[in-house]
Amino acid sequence: MLRIIFLGTGGSLPTRNRNPSAVMVNREGELILFDCGEGTQQQMMRAKTGMMNLSSIFVSHFHADHFLGIPGLIQTMSFMGRKEPLLIYGPEGTIEFTELFKALGYFNLKYEVQGIQLKPGDVVEREEYVIRALKTEHSISSLGYALIENPRPGRFNRERAIELGIPPGPLFAKLQKGNMVEVNGKLVKSEDVMGTLRPGRTIVYSGDTRPCEPILEASRDADVLIHDGSFADEMADWAEESKHSTAGEVAALAKEAEVRTLILTHISSRYTDDAEPLLTDAKKVFEKVIIAEDLMEIEVPYRSK
Template sequence: MQLQFLGTGAGMPSKERNTSALVLKLLEERGTVWLFDCGEATQHQILHTTIRPRKIEKIFITHLHGDHIFGLPGFLSSRSFLGGEDTLTLYGPKGLKEWITASFNVSKTHLTYPIEFVEVQEGVVFEDEQFVVSTQLLEHVIPCYGYRIEQKPLPGELIIEKAIELGVPKGPLLGKLKNGNDIVLENGQTVLSKDVTAPPKKGFIITVLGDTKYCESAKTLSENADIVLHEATFDHKTEHLAASYGHSTNVEAARVAKEANARNLILNHISSRFLPHDLEALLNEAKEIFPNSFIANDFSQFEWKNSELLEDK
């Protein structure tokens, strides 16, 4: 699993940061990509990456502020020209479908693929054999949702030596055991999958928080998460502004990660008031509370490998 940030700014684009967009690459897990928010010019940002728009199967929108959705009509339209044919599922608050439909009706836009709209409410919004995605309302100036993405436990590794000792021949029967299926050998002996496989591996948990002030919902969504993506629009010097605008500081984001017993924190949604030379101090303030903190820039990439978060520098 990899994370790539396409836009990490707050409110409006700047020379250093575009508006909000994050890609969750699940190419190894399911051969697809998920997009979280789609601020203005997201499709332009994609041009500077290896991301293929037709691989994006799901888009999750946190809220309907322009810096999180104004890139959607253009991206959805271009996906048709780029060979998109598979269904795209669009998750978001009430009003998202109405806005997209009106934009397409007025502009006479025709898509070559179907869109499935899911109006988000608190609770589980998606589940299959691999993942569960749940959401809760955060505290912003309009309805805004945070998403918790949980990968279900992975099958334990097959202990080949043990299977062979029990008389299992090399071939497809080993694959059945690895996939959790019990088998019967030619001599009538039953070999149980649990006897020749290691315990299931814990899947990863990622929390993607939209715009929010410090709140209990953010902590609940982040509980025991491997990676928390939290906005840091302000710092401690401007803390008096944060809550009134429905936003958080870097220090508050670190508190959420610490109190939720998360493993890693990535600061995102950075105000243009912070110039490149301010970022080290912004990050260090968070690290004083939560040492495993990172700060995202446009095109930053992170990889979850062997239960460790690696930043691609």
Template structure:
């Protein structure tokens, strides 16, 4: 399972239909939160995500619309009896922010909140995948993130295994896990019955940014690119000034990178009534584009190859 839940998809200001930025990734039961705008804990409750399993919050930058949901989320976890540590990772000054959060109010938590400051290229190793920081270009220090699964074993050739004398049953599973098996004194190795290794899945989240070469490179052949698409193309000058991306620019980057699907988020409140201009600008360049909406879920399937 690799599922993305868009908890908040607004730009700098919430609207009646869009909460502030927050994206949850569920990878085989591991919960990772990317940005944590105000009200995120309520969105998690509505989405029934099981917030107590959350292990990391990855912040793209420290603007208020991306971080003000953290105090409430921490207190909700404390009320519910959380004991496991929580890691808050982000750009420089994240540790200072976490220190302030830990001293804010009269809170009594029975779990540790750990800060982790990251720079482009820094990676957090998880069980079967890695989250890597990407250089971005915003008005304050900022990062994007790439979630990349490990390579998967190649396809299991059942017929070849039987030819080699492997009995149908548990030995099949051992070979698929990379173990060597022995049959009547003969050794059968995984490479004897497995095809070439297959790539894992890749998700890239840009955060607030201008289009960058680093995001494009990280997004190469990604299964899903979630990119700042705050403005329509006719607002390019304002996008440049505020260090955001137009829908058409994000689509052009997705096309160059060869991604499978693009989702635009951080939608400006000026499109609260109608996101058609954004979608039209993007799909002219990259047809596989969606506009994120609050509580939208996207399952990222394994590739056939």
């Protein structure tokens, strides 16, 4: 399972239908947050995501609409009896901000909260995937992130294994795990019966940024690109001045990168009642685009090849 839950899709200011930025990824039951704006824990409750399996929060930058939800969330989890550590990753200032989060109020946390500062190019390695920090272009120190799953094993050729004299059973499993087996004095390698490696899935989260080369390169052939799409194209001058992106600019990036799906988020409060101008501008350039809505969920399937 790889599910994306949009907990907050608004830009800068909350509106009646959009919370500030927060995107959750549920990967095989492990919860990962990208940004955590004000009210995120309530959105988690509304979406019924749970909290206690949250392993990490990746903060794109320290503008308030991207981190104000962290203090309340970490205290709620402590109140609920959390014991497992929580890791907070982010750009310059992450360690100092994490200490501030922990110090707020008169409530002693019952678990460890650790801040870890990343630089562009740094890689957080997990057992079955990595998260790569990406340089972005915003008005303060900022990062985007790419969640990249490890390649999957190729398909097991059962007929070929039987031809090679391997009986169905435990030896099949060993070959599927990459091990060599011996049958009747003959060695059979895993690659003799396994197809070529199949790609895992890739999700790229831009945070607040202008369209930029590191996001473009990380997004090439990505399954999902979640990108700052704050403004319609008519606001291009303001987007450039404020270091955000227009829908058309992001669509052009997604087209060049050949992403499978583009999702625009961080929607300006100008479009509270109607985000159709953003969709119209984007679809002039790139068809496979969605405007994120609060509590929207999407599943990211494996590719057939």
